[in-house]
Amino acid sequence: MQGRTLFLCALLLLTPALKAQQAASTILTVDDLVRAGIQNNRDLAAVRERIPEAQGLKRQAGVRPSPTLGLTGITGKPLGTLGEDQYGADYSQLVETFGKRGKRVQVAEYAISIAEADYQARVVQLGFEIKTAYAEVLAEQRKLKVLNDLIAVNQEMLRLTEARVKEGDVAPLEANLLKVEISRAEVSRRSAQGRLVSAELELRSLVGLEQATPIPNVDFSVPTTVELDALKQKALESRADLKAARMEEEQEVAGIALAKAEAKPNVTLSAGYTRQNSQFDDLYGFNTSGTLSPLRDRDDILKFGVSIPLRTSRSGAGSVQAAAARSSGARLRREYLDRTIPLAVESAYQNWRTAQDSLQMLREGVLDPSAANLSVIREAYRLGQLRLLDVLNEQRRLVDTQLTYIDAQADVARTHAELERAVGGNLP
Incomplete structure (x- = not known):
């Protein structure tokens, strides 16, 4: 019994870890994050419930009016009037005319399509929010790595410089300059850590991830070229809000026909049965047994x-x-949507292409030359041809360029997610 209890306790302790490991194995890409968000997001689940709600209203719209059954009774006995009784039953049925029920069902069918389109629009919006939040997380992770590498390099330089100060090869000022530079980088690193924590919490909230589930660290799969005209055509075919607007337009046309039908009268058919018993007090006659009794009528x-x-x-x-x-x-x-959606797609497309061009220019024209320059300056400093201050200035420029490049990468991801939202779905 004790061994069984220990086994159950161990199983309970291992279950959360197994679930976290299973979730981690299934979330490997950005698309996996989006799928997990669609499955776990409670706000989206609430929007999804509008579909069965609309289906139930359609079912109710097709219900025929219920018949009415009435029972009546009249008697004078409680008031001392004997011999007067009347009992009956009435049945009535409302008959809807001019196709009211069919028109109600048609309007309700459009409501189902509208609910489905609204849900799809919310799915696209959630995907955009998750992708932009992940782009922020990825950017802060990369910035933190750059700053960590910078601090490690400066600490190694400080160690060597302090050794040279003890030997009298360099002035103590150089060690102080490195200490200040390390402190500056440490402040930036702590800020990046804080932003990373906030970005991860926002992403976990959108996706519905537990704290034990790791966030993947992968690049966005962004296509290099897409045709603008094809994107505009896809948006006009795929945008869920445009689909909902079209369904609403057709629904309201059907609503006019329903309103006209509702203005016309229905017909109520009724039938009833009544049994009436009457007694004539002043009139007498012989009954079947030959006894004289008051006359009765039924x-x-x-x-x-x-x-x-x-x-x-x-x-x-x-x-x-x-x-x-x-x-x-x-x-x-x-x-309005027919006219503005192509414009929104073109605007998002131009922003995305501009972000791509800026990223390429930063990489080829700024980042790579700046890294090469720093290598040359460090070698010149090692040979005694330049001052430490020259190295630190060039190093600072390279770090600023790296951080700008990371922002440009995130901007490409964000503008691509915005383009997908403008089109109404994932791009091929």
């Missing part, structure tokens, strides 16, 4: 009826007018 009555509300042309005019206004508004929103 009537069984069936009744039928049709009722139609008397409506005028003004009865539903307000509802029809409101439905027409909603239809016009939906059409205007759809036309």
Whole structure:
């Protein structure tokens, strides 16, 4: 029994670690992060519930009106009036006319498509937020590595410089300059660490990752060339908000037909049965046994009826007018998206291409030459041809260039994610 208890305790302790290991093995790329966010994000799950809600409303829209059953009874016995009784049952059925039920179902079907499109739009938005948050995390990780490498290099230089100061080869000022430079880099590193923690928390919140699940460290798979015209065409075909606007426009057109049908009267069919017993106190007759008794009368009555509300042309005019206004508004929103979506795609595309060009220029025209310059200056300093201050200045310029290059990499990732959002889905 004790061994079994120990086994269960060990299993409970290992379960969270196994789950974290399983989650880590499945999240290897940025697309894995997006898929995990779609699966785990509670806000997105709440939006997804609108689809079965719309499906339930469609089902309810197709329900026929329920019949009505009424039971009646009249008696004078409690008030001392004997011999007068009447009992009956009534059944009535509302019959919807002019295809009201079918038009309600049609409007509800459009509501399902709109809910699905809204969910897809939220999926695209969540993917954009996750990718931009990951770009921020990746940028801060890279900046932290640059600063860590800088501190390690400066600490090694400080160790060698202090040894040379003891030998009297260099002035103590050089060691002090290195100490100041290390302190400057340490301040920058702590700031980068703080930004990295905040960025990781934001990403974990979007994706729904536990603290034990590691965040992957991979580059974005960004295509180098895409055709702008093809992107515009894809956006007009794939944008979920445009799909929702088109469905809303069709729904409101169907809503006009429903409002016109609702303005017309329905028909109520009814049927009833009544049994009426009456006693004539002043009239007597012989019953079947030959005994003299008051005369009684029993009537069984069936009744039928049709009722139609008397409506005028003004009865539903307000509802029809409101439905027409909603239809016009939906059409205007759809036309607005038709015109602005290609412009948004082109703007995002130009931003992305500009970010790519800037990144290439930084890499080829600034970063690589700056790294080569620092190597030459360090060698010249080692040979005694330059001062330490020259090395530190060039090193500072290289670090600033590296940090700018990292920002440019993140900008390429962000603008590409923005282009995907403008198009309405992942790019090939």
